[in-house]
Amino acid sequence: MNNKVLLVSMWMLSTSASATQVFMKGSNCLLTEKTQQIELVAQSSGSIYAVAGREASSEQVRKVAGKLSDDVKMKLFEALSTKAQAYSYGVIVDRVVLKERIKDTSKEVSVSGRIVAYPVTACETSEAITAKNYNMITATSFSGKTQRIAFNVEIDPNPNVHVPKQTQVDDMVISQKQIFGIRLGYTYTEAEKKVGRFTLVWPLNERQKLAIIGRNHALLFENNLFVGYQYAFNLLPVSLANLINIYDINLAIHIQDETVEITKVTLSGKVMMAIKNTFPSVTFYQEGKYTKEPKTKLSGLQIGEFNVTKPAALSCYKGQIEIDEFVQHHQQSLVQWQSVDAKTVFYTGCNQLIELNKLGKVTSLKLLEPWSLSNANLIGLADMTSVLSPWEFYGVHYLDPENKASLIGEIEDFYGTIEVTAELWAGHFKSYDGQLVSAEFEKM
Incomplete structure (x- = not known):
């Protein structure tokens, strides 16, 4: 007999709120100078039953998680629609994070979601989220690799102001001078x-x-x-x-x-x-x-003349202050670059990669393993990397045992990935032989 999955959950749809009050990514809206952040959470869970006590397959888990995620999106939409009624011009979504977990030896799946939005004062062009297209509140996809769902929307009240400079080399000819x-x-x-x-x-x-x-x-x-x-x-x-x-x-x-x-x-x-x-x-x-x-x-x-002399140590983020404040105060002593998707990235002296949105706000942080220098020919590279130290984050250090991740927040071992949920961060560690080697976190 084939395995069967029974999902125990309540599905509720509501269209009581005005659909025109919730605006999605891409809407050209203005915010007030002292705008108040709206933050809401929702959760949905379901049970998985497999025949003969067998462990549920990954396909079964994904099917259940998909339905639960859909339920959480609707709940977030309903809650935000209700909140939006208090504002004359509605609200715009800033950030949505969905997190999926398996509990009780793969017998229960839980999906939690958090949404951040802001009231608007006007919208020139906008696309509304309604009960018919509530899925557009996140437009996310399930990630089987990290077992988490996340989507960040960047709001730019004046896109023309924050357009970053782009690299443009027109003269390719070189000489001795x-x-x-x-x-x-x-x-x-x-x-x-x-x-x-x-x-x-x-x-x-x-x-x-x-x-x-x-x-x-x-x-x-x-x-x-x-x-x-x-x-x-x-x-x-x-x-x-x-x-x-x-x-x-x-x-x-x-x-x-x-x-x-x-x-x-x-x-x-x-x-x-x-x-x-x-x-x-x-x-x-x-x-x-x-x-x-x-x-x-x-x-x-x-x-x-290309001679690198005595590189200085770069600043390292240890969690003592808010990370946006850290970047603002220390960016002159951090490596800065454009990522593969043209976002601004700062790299600290302890192998932390900090990613910013168009408004210069931190959206994510990665803890990376030391670089291998084999086949790299940059003059002075060995001296430059000698001042980099292994990562640390809120008291957790590179190659610490897996249980040390609990210093950051609540942890769960999800198919070998150490999931972490805290007040300010949600993400996961990767481990090797029981030791933490790297991590990715989204700022909540």
């Missing part, structure tokens, strides 16, 4: 104007600052002046490179009256000789070295 139109001796501000925005910026010490474009180009500034540049086919640690935004640049040089690309292309003997004659510090590699027709390509190149 300049790169991307940035001449040696340019100030940091002058250099940044040439490219729009650096992908990553690392404050090395009081005198030096490292700026990176894409994943292959590093510029060193000393006493606020551009002093050196490094290109490397493998510049950064893989674990770091995978976190930052891609921006491909095909370097070129002038050979007589011709502009010739020199990166990601097969180089002829003539071009190789021109590169060697132009740049004293240059390396090549052979692609398909043991084939009949190996291809020679540019591996690394340097101009100016």
Whole structure:
């Protein structure tokens, strides 16, 4: 006989509230200067029964969790609709977090949800959430990997004000004295104007600052002046490179009256000789070295002086103050970059990755394992990473036993993932051999 699942739950639908009072993501609404946050919670649970005492399959769990999530969304919508009636122009959703758990040896599934919204004063263009499309309150999908459901909506009352600068390199030609139109001796501000925005910026010490474009180009500034540049086919640690935004640049040089690309292309003997004659510090590699027709390509190149000296330790967040306040006070001593989805990220001195929304507010935090430096060729990288320490978070440290996660909040072991729920954070740890190695948290 096939396993059967019996879901015990009550499903209630209500359309008592005015649908036009709850606005969803993308609505162009204005908030008051002293707007009050609205925060509501809801929960729904159901039982799973399997034949002959067998453990429920993951498909059964997901089916039940999906129905419970739908129920929680409706409850959140109903509660928010009721609250919205107190405001003349309605409310807009800011953030929704849904969390799914299994309890009592896989016999009960529970889904809890929290919604944050704000009253609005006007909406030029808006899309309302109603009893017919209440699922749009989150537009989430179940994550089988992390066993949690989360969706964050960013509200920008004036989108034109908060549009971040974008990287834009127009001049690809390099010489002994300049790169991307940035001449040696340019100030940091002058250099940044040439490219729009650096992908990553690392404050090395009081005198030096490292700026990176894409994943292959590093510029060193000393006493606020551009002093050196490094290109490397493998510049950064893989674990770091995978976190930052891609921006491909095909370097070129002038050979007589011709502009010739020199990166990601097969180089002829003539071009190789021109590169060697132009740049004293240059390396090549052979692609398909043991084939009949190996291809020679540019591996690394340097101009100016590129010497990293005594990097200073970066600030580390330990939970003593609110994290937005920490970022505001310490951002000059944090690594900053654009993530793969173009969001602003800060990296602390203890391997914490802090992600911000368009309004500069913290939305999430990750605790990461130390980077492997193999095959990374950035000059000074070993010294730079030597000042990074293993992560810590509210008294929990890298490689602590799993039960130490309870120092942050309530914990549950969900299929090998240590789920954590606290007043300010909801997330999970990953562990290996009973030790905590990494984590991801959403700010509540």
